[in-house]
Amino acid sequence: MLLIRRFVLLIAAGCGCGLLCFQARAELRAGVSKVDITDRAAGPVNDPCFAKALVLERDGLRIALVSVDAVSIGEIGRIGNDFLGTVRQAVQREAGIAPDGVLVNASHCHGTVRMDTAALVIQAVNEAANRLEPVRAGAGSGFEDRVSENRRLKLKDGSEADMRRAYAMPSDHQIAAVGPIDPQIGLLRLDRVSDGRAMALLYNFACHPIMNPPGKGSSADYPAYASRLIEEALGHGALAFFVQGCGGDINPVRYKEVNAPPDAEPLGNLLGLSVLRAARGIRAEENGELKIRREVVELPRAQDYEFRIKAIEAKRTQLVTSLQPTNINFKAFLPMLIEEKLSPDAPSHFVQSYLHERTMQRETLSQFDADRRANLERYRSNIDVMEELTRLNTNLSLLRRHLEQTKAAATPTLAVEVVGLRIGDFRLVTFPGEATVEVGLNIKQASGHPHAFVAAYTNGYIYYAPTAEQRRNSGYAQEDCDTLVAPEWQAIFEARAVEILEGL
Numbered sequence: 001m002l003l004i005r006r007f008v009l010l011i012a013a014g015c016g017c018g019l020l021c022f023q024a025r026a027e028l029r030a031g032v033s034k035v036d037i038t039d040r041a042a043g044p045v046n047d048p049c050f051a052k053a054l055v056l057e058r059d060g061l062r063i064a065l066v067s068v069d070a071v072s073i074g075e076i077g078r079i080g081n082d083f084l085g086t087v088r089q090a091v092q093r094e095a096g097i098a099p100d101g102v103l104v105n106a107s108h109c110h111g112t113v114r115m116d117t118a119a120l121v122i123q124a125v126n127e128a129a130n131r132l133e134p135v136r137a138g139a140g141s142g143f144e145d146r147v148s149e150n151r152r153l154k155l156k157d158g159s160e161a162d163m164r165r166a167y168a169m170p171s172d173h174q175i176a177a178v179g180p181i182d183p184q185i186g187l188l189r190l191d192r193v194s195d196g197r198a199m200a201l202l203y204n205f206a207c208h209p210i211m212n213p214p215g216k217g218s219s220a221d222y223p224a225y226a227s228r229l230i231e232e233a234l235g236h237g238a239l240a241f242f243v244q245g246c247g248g249d250i251n252p253v254r255y256k257e258v259n260a261p262p263d264a265e266p267l268g269n270l271l272g273l274s275v276l277r278a279a280r281g282i283r284a285e286e287n288g289e290l291k292i293r294r295e296v297v298e299l300p301r302a303q304d305y306e307f308r309i310k311a312i313e314a315k316r317t318q319l320v321t322s323l324q325p326t327n328i329n330f331k332a333f334l335p336m337l338i339e340e341k342l343s344p345d346a347p348s349h350f351v352q353s354y355l356h357e358r359t360m361q362r363e364t365l366s367q368f369d370a371d372r373r374a375n376l377e378r379y380r381s382n383i384d385v386m387e388e389l390t391r392l393n394t395n396l397s398l399l400r401r402h403l404e405q406t407k408a409a410a411t412p413t414l415a416v417e418v419v420g421l422r423i424g425d426f427r428l429v430t431f432p433g434e435a436t437v438e439v440g441l442n443i444k445q446a447s448g449h450p451h452a453f454v455a456a457y458t459n460g461y462i463y464y465a466p467t468a469e470q471r472r473n474s475g476y477a478q479e480d481c482d483t484l485v486a487p488e489w490q491a492i493f494e495a496r497a498v499e500i501l502e503g504l
Helices: 002-012 019-026 083-095 117-129 224-235 263-281 305-322 330-342 351-355 361-411 439-445 488-503
Strands: 029-036 052-058 061-068 102-108 131-141 148-150 152-155 159-162 175-178 184-192 200-204 239-244 249-252 288-301 413-424 425-429 450-454
Touching: 029 117, 029 200, 029 239, 052 148, 052 288, 052 439, 061 083, 061 117, 061 305, 061 450, 083 102, 102 239, 131 200, 131 263, 175 184, 184 263, 184 425, 200 224, 200 263, 200 450, 224 239, 224 263, 224 450, 249 351, 288 488, 305 361, 351 361, 413 488, 425 488, 439 450, 439 488
Parallel strands: 061 102, 200 239, 425 450
Antiparallel strands: 029 052, 029 131, 052 061, 131 184, 148 249, 152 159, 152 175, 184 200, 288 413, 413 425
């Protein structure tokens, strides 16, 4: 009996290969780090851009999740197409993380990052891997509907346009409805077992970070303000990780406002407060699950570029032909329009002239006003045509560029990396492009799991990925022109994403 007791004590002390050793291997451990990746030599800086690394380990499995304040992982911006491969090779060699265990999400902000960002990300991952300690993991969700709006406009003729600073919005009388937003905030909280304090708070939200204008200097936009607020509130070195969702067609609210300067800080503060409010209700548990599943999915490439290009060219010809001759220019148009609005019954002269008893004078003024209104209407119609031509020209250039890309690729499909990640009760599936909001909403609903979320802009960049309905839009918007995929991509990806989430 004494020998048996001694043997049990040895196991409890952690020696040998008994129960406690198994539990130690099963515990979830994590470490975090961040580095400044701002290129300060490139121009003014409003606020810094960071790369933040979260490394997790359980049962010999190591995973690195990196958030980068950059426009994309490859293709556009300063992060090249070799970035992911370079990072994966280095962290496999230096931190023992397999290539399939590396996820890098771009916030899609338009900050200016350093050309050596890959080396800085590798540094952050290695530092995080050297700081591993036991953590508790908890999942939850928050709600924020005050900071975003859908930028696609449903027009009365059945087509859609979008809100961009590259061109004007359609006239109010043309707009019938707008699309949805996703107000849900996906949350993962990691607390240190040693003292119960937060180590990391990851928040997943869908919205373009494009509210700070270039004139303010390089900026990580609203996620920077949200993360700073969260980190200051949590204290003790905790890091906030913003993970971009399916924000392909989601703008910051009042993005097209022209009567006040754009400002990302109020939006970031609103989001940060909503994150903190929801995070308080999360219960973190020890020894949470850690799983990852990576697949390469083949999506059909677009085959309709030439058809759409010809359709736009025909529409442009029609619009140019529709321009009407008029006797006025803009200098004359603006005061005439104001006069018409101020006094529609007496726009061209003081009202007493219209009350004069001489019939000829009244008739002369009446005809004169009718001619003025005709000129005003023609000029206003010409403005509408000019604005539509601007939208068409901008999107035509996108179609032409992607036609050349597709010809050069010479393959009918596009291989994309899709990763499923589980940390405790938190589940995430990724996509390497600008998926629009309904894609994320569909996947979350179909998964049936309260803590399943979608991160676009991850592990690559294949431009916009609109819904099948958006992809067939006859009105032409950035999301359905700046794309490489055919309409059928949506059903394929949504089905695979749900299967991956269910497999976790």
